[in-house]
Amino acid sequence: EAGVAQSPRYKIIEKRQSVAFWCNPISGHATLYWYQQILGQGPKLLIQFQNNGVVDDSQLPKDRFSAERLKGVDSTLKIQPAKLEDSAVYLCASSSGQGMLGTGELFFGEGSRLTVL
Amino acid sequence: QKEVEQDPGPLSVPEGAIVSLNCTYSNSAFQYFMWYRQYSRKGPELLMYTYSSGNKEDGRFTAQVDKSSKYISLFIRDSQPSDSATYLCAMKNSSASKIIFGSGTRLSIRP
Numbered sequence: 001e002a003g004v005a006q007s008p009r010y011k012i013i014e015k016r017q018s019v020a021f022w023c024n025p026i027s028g029h030a031t032l033y034w035y036q037q038i039l040g041q042g043p044k045l046l047i048q049f050q051n052n053g054v055v056d057d058s059q060l061p062k063d064r065f066s067a068e069r070l071k072g073v074d075s076t077l078k079i080q081p082a083k084l085e086d087s088a089v090y091l092c093a094s095s096s097g098q099g100m101l102g103t104g105e106l107f108f109g110e111g112s113r114l115t116v117l
Numbered sequence: 118q119k120e121v122e123q124d125p126g127p128l129s130v131p132e133g134a135i136v137s138l139n140c141t142y143s144n145s146a147f148q149y150f151m152w153y154r155q156y157s158r159k160g161p162e163l164l165m166y167t168y169s170s171g172n173k174e175d176g177r178f179t180a181q182v183d184k185s186s187k188y189i190s191l192f193i194r195d196s197q198p199s200d201s202a203t204y205l206c207a208m209k210n211s212s213a214s215k216i217i218f219g220s221g222t223r224l225s226i227r228p
Contacts, residue, residue: 004160040125042205042218043161056215091160101166104149104209104216108160 002026004109006092012115018080021112025073025094031055033106034067034077035091043091049075082116089113120144123206123219131227136193140206140219143187147208147217150182152191155203155221164204165191196226 005024013019025032030051035043046065048056051072060067064083069075079086090113093106123140130136138152148169153161165180167173167189173180179192189208193200206219 040220042121042123042207042220044218045215048215093160101149101151102211104151104166104207105163106153106161106216108162110158110160113158 004092004094004107006090006109006112008112009110010113010115012117013082015084015116016081018078019082019114020079021077021090021092021114023075023077023092023109025075025092026096026107029094029096029107030072031095031097032069032075033093033095034075035093035108037089037091037111039088046077046090079114082114084116087114087116118143120217121206121208121219124222125220127223127225129225129227130196132196132198134196134226136196136200136224136226138191138193138204138206138222138224140189141187142189142208144208144210144217145184145187146210148211149209150180150189151207151209151216152178152180153205153207153218155205157202161205198226198228201225 032049034046037043046060047067049069067077089111091111093108121142151166152164154164155161170184177194181190203221203223205221207216209216
């Protein structure tokens with residue numbers, strides 16, 4: 001079974017520039033998440049999709065971040081304009097939502113590491 | 118006060134030692150308690166989970182939950198260099214609710 005695919009793995013941009021990250025979840029997983037992980041911290045949820053609908057985007061800085069999941073499969077996360085404090089690893093995860101743990105079993109991609117200069 | 122507190126470490130122990138990793142939490146509604154392991158430059162992966170209180174054992178790993186103290190632990194027996202990673206505790210209220218992660222403890226096992 002293929003895992004969660006993310007690209008690009010690394011990106012370096014200047015502040016005020018824009019960047020986009022792409023995620024392809026595990027086939028059949030209805031729930032998709034974008035997390036932000038700053039160095040030395042745990043992952044922080046930015047947005048959660050159930051199929052192509054948004055379930056939770058309460059911690060997404062909507063003035064600069066946007067995300068979409070067209071057709072309920074792939075997803076993109078965009079930052080425009082980027083700030084220095086956006087330097088982090090952006091992790092995509094998916095979940096089937098099945099089993100006792102429900103949406104607690106997340107399958108993460110390797111992440112996209114963003115450096116804003 | 119953060120909902121989930123975890124000592125960031127780093128923690129360095131010799132191979133073969135017993136490792137104890139801990140988290141405290143403030144939300145008494147948490148019912149599901151998870152441990153994720155994250156190798157350097159990789160995404161986290163689910164290691165173990167426990168529902169409500171009690172212990173759960175899986176090979177060299179044991180997860181404990183003490184809801185009265187709002188304290189959870191992960192024990193690693195006969196630690197191996199391959200166990201070197203960051204360990205993240207995580208919790209949630211119900212099967213469908215959002216996961217709250219701790220900040221992670223960086224563990225290094227010395228050969």
